[in-house]
Amino acid sequence: MSRLADLINELCPDGVEYKNIGSFADCVAGATPKTTDPTFWDGDIPWMSSGEVNKGTVYSTDRFITKAGYDSCSTKMVPPGAVVIALAGQGKTRGTVARTRIELCTNQSLCSILPQECVNSDFLYHFLAGEYDNLRAVSSGDGTRGGLNLKMIRAYKVPVPPLEVQREIVKILDQFTTLEAELEAELEVRRRQYEYYRNQLLSYDALVSRCPNGVQYKSIGSFSKCVAGATPNSKNPSLWDGDIPWMSSGEVNKKTVYSTNRFITQLGFDSCSTKMVPAGAVVIALAGQGKTRGTVARIRIELCTNQSLCAIITDKTVDSDYLFHYLSGQYDNLRAVSSGDGTRGGLNLKMIRAYKVPVPPIEEQRRIADVLDRFDALVNDISSGLPAEIAARRAQYEYYRDRLLSFPEKK
Numbered sequence: 113m114s115r116l117a118d119l120i121n122e123l124c125p126d127g128v129e130y131k132n133i134g135s136f137a138d139c140v141a142g143a144t145p146k147t148t149d150p151t152f153w154d155g156d157i158p159w160m161s162s163g164e165v166n167k168g169t170v171y172s173t174d175r176f177i178t179k180a181g182y183d184s185c186s187t188k189m190v191p192p193g194a195v196v197i198a199l200a201g202q203g204k205t206r207g208t209v210a211r212t213r214i215e216l217c218t219n220q221s222l223c224s225i226l227p228q229e230c231v232n233s234d235f236l237y238h239f240l241a242g243e244y245d246n247l248r249a250v251s252s253g254d255g256t257r258g259g260l261n262l263k264m265i266r267a268y269k270v271p272v273p274p275l276e277v278q279r280e281i282v283k284i285l286d287q288f289t290t291l292e293a294e295l296e297a298e299l300e301v302r303r304r305q306y307e308y309y310r311n312q313l314l315s316y317d318a319l320v321s322r323c324p325n326g327v328q329y330k331s332i333g334s335f336s337k338c339v340a341g342a343t344p345n346s347k348n349p350s351l352w353d354g355d356i357p358w359m360s361s362g363e364v365n366k367k368t369v370y371s372t373n374r375f376i377t378q379l380g381f382d383s384c385s386t387k388m389v390p391a392g393a394v395v396i397a398l399a400g401q402g403k404t405r406g407t408v409a410r411i412r413i414e415l416c417t418n419q420s421l422c423a424i425i426t427d428k429t430v431d432s433d434y435l436f437h438y439l440s441g442q443y444d445n446l447r448a449v450s451s452g453d454g455t456r457g458g459l460n461l462k463m464i465r466a467y468k469v470p471v472p473p474i475e476e477q478r479r480i481a482d483v484l485d486r487f488d489a490l491v492n493d494i495s496s497g498l499p500a501e502i503a504a505r506r507a508q509y510e511y512y513r514d515r516l517l518s519f520p521e522k523k
Contacts, residue, residue, distance in 0.1 A: 116280045116516070120273070127522035128273040134266025137227040137236075140188050141199070141262060142218030145181035152181030158216035159187070162198045165210040165222070168289065170196070173216055187217040188224075193233045195225040195240060197247070200259040207247035207260065211237040223265050235278035238285050239270050239517050242510070271519040281516050288509035292502060299491060299498045306487035310441050313480050316470060323472045332435075333465030336426045339387050340398070340461055341417030344380035351380030357415035358386070361397045364409040364421070367440075367488070369395070372415055386416040389423040392432045396422050396439065396446070399458040406446035406459065410436040422464050434477035437484045438469050 133139065142160075145152035155178030164170060177187075190196070194212045198205045200221045211234060218224060227233050240247070250268070251260050312318055319327045332338065341359075344351035354377030363369060376386075389395070393411050397404045399420045410432060417423055426432050439446070449467070450459050471477075490497040 116277070116284065119277050119280055123274040123277060124519075124522070127520035128271045128277075130269045130521050131272045132266060133225060133236075133268050133270060136231050136272070137225045139262050139265050140190070140224050140226070141220055142187040142190075142222055142224070143185035144187070144219045145177055145184050149181075149184075152178055152184055155179065155181060157182050157189075158214060160196065160212075160216050160218045160222060162200065162205055162219060162221035165196060165198045165205065165208040168210055169293070170210050170212045170216070171214060173214075177217070182217065187219070189215055189217050190224040191215055191226065195227070195233055195237045197223050197225065197240060197260070197265060199223055199261060199265075206251060207244050209237060209240040209244075223260070223262055225265065230275070231272060232275060232278040232282055234282040234286065236270065238282065238513055242513050242517060243268075271517070271521075273519060284516065285509065285513055288505060288512065292505045292509065295498060295502045295505060299502065302487065302491045302498060306484065306491055307441070309487060310437055310484055313483065314438050314441060314470070319470050319472050319476070323476055325473070327470045327472045329468045330471045331465060332424060332467050332469060335430045335471070336424045336435075338461050338464050339389070339423050339425070340419055341386040341389075341421055341423070342384035343386070343418045344376055344383050348380075348383075350377065351383055352376055354378065354380060356381050356388075357413060359395065359411070359415050359417045359421060361399065361404055361418060361420040364395060364397045364404065364407040367409050369409050369411045369415070370413060372413075376416070381416065386418070387423075388414055388416050390414055390425060394424040394426070394432055394436045394439065396424065396459070396464060398422055398460060398464075405450065406443050408436060408439040408443075422459070422461055424464065429474065430471060431474060431477040431481055433481035433485065435469065437481060437488075442467075 147153070153175070155176050157177045157179065158173040159175050159177045159181075160170065160173045161175065164174060190212060192213050192215055196210045196212060196218065198208045198221060200206050212224075225233075225236065227236055247260065247268070250264055316327065346352075352374070354375050356376045356378065357372040358374050358376045358380075359369065359372045360374065363372060381388075389411065391411060391413050395409045395411055395417065397407045397420060399405050411423075424432075424435065426435060446459065446467070449463055472480075491499070
């Protein structure tokens with residue numbers, strides 16, 4: 113990084129100018145064609161939704177619209193090299209930043225920033241990626257449930273060092289993001305391997321071929337106890353921040369739960385109908401934001417849950433890790449049996465108890481769980497395997513990003 117230090121000493125030894133984004137860039141929002149009109153969708157125009165900012169660098173979009181769909185609304189084409197920021201979105205999306213590598217259009221919850229030649233778009237991306245908390249803080253509303261808008265983005269100030277300095281910083285930081293992207297790609301390959309072996313090992317034909325005495329399909333309720341939890345009054349501080357682990361529905365995405373994000377007091381536990389669940393139980397999301405419903409986790413500590421989770425406590429005839437792996441492969445089927453229209457509906461305890469799973473002899477269950485646990489540790493364990501390496505690289509990137517992008521303001 114000595115070259116960068118030399119450039120800074122030569123070109124901006126007294127600091128850099130901070131400028132409003134609107135002074136050097138066009139900021140535009142998109143729009144969404146009518147979702148109920150099939151003639152507007154599945155065309156060849158890439159259309160980016162707010163959740164896709166989590167890709168970081170966007171090489172493709174999940175959905176496409178037709179020319180008729182494009183003409184039907186006020187969305188605009190954005191060139192490659194734009195910086196895109198989420199004005200709103202589910203959960204922690206608002207304030208998240210991405211950069212585009214293809215021409216595309218966006219929905220109304222995204223602001224595309226098109227900088228002039230004085231600002232390198234990748235430099236702007238890296239800087240704004242480190243401004244997540246600040247961007248959310250300036251949002252309208254209460255700072256938690258509010259939203260960003262074009263006026264706020266245009267007024268937001270960023271450092272603008274000489275282009276040579278910008279390019280050198282991008283060169284350094286992109287080394288970290290490239291390595292992280294390569295590890296993410298490898299992780300995706302490992303996930304697919306896990307899913308392949310899981311589906312192979314747990315297919316009915318495979319189970320029967322390895323179990324000469326046959327395999328029974330049993331309803332979950334026939335070999336387990338299924339319980340839902342509850343939530344203490346969130347406005348009463350005496351019920352929270354105690355020492356009883358309390359699991360929310362979003363935490364099923366941890367897959368294997370060693371700790372919870374929140375804790376309740378004994379008073380909070382007694383105030384509602386939540387129940388303590390032993391370590392080793394399987395937990396399934398009955399409802400939740402986005403794609404949460406139908407997601408399965410297993411717990412390694414005693415805890416209680418909210419009302420949107422069903423804890424499955426198996427008897428001695430079924431290995432809980434085997435059940436976790438089997439139900440992990442049943443995501444689409446579990447959502448399909450949900451109440452409602454299958455998209456916005458919810459699961460309930462009755463559905464979970466009635467859901468049938470293949471139950472081979474316990475020795476075979478444990479053998480399958482042992483094989484799949486090795487893959488699962490590689491793709492999901494945050495203390496080892498690829499997730500741990502990705503987290504380490506992300507921490508390195510953030511450390512150097514924050515160091516390299518902290519400029520004194522020129523007086």
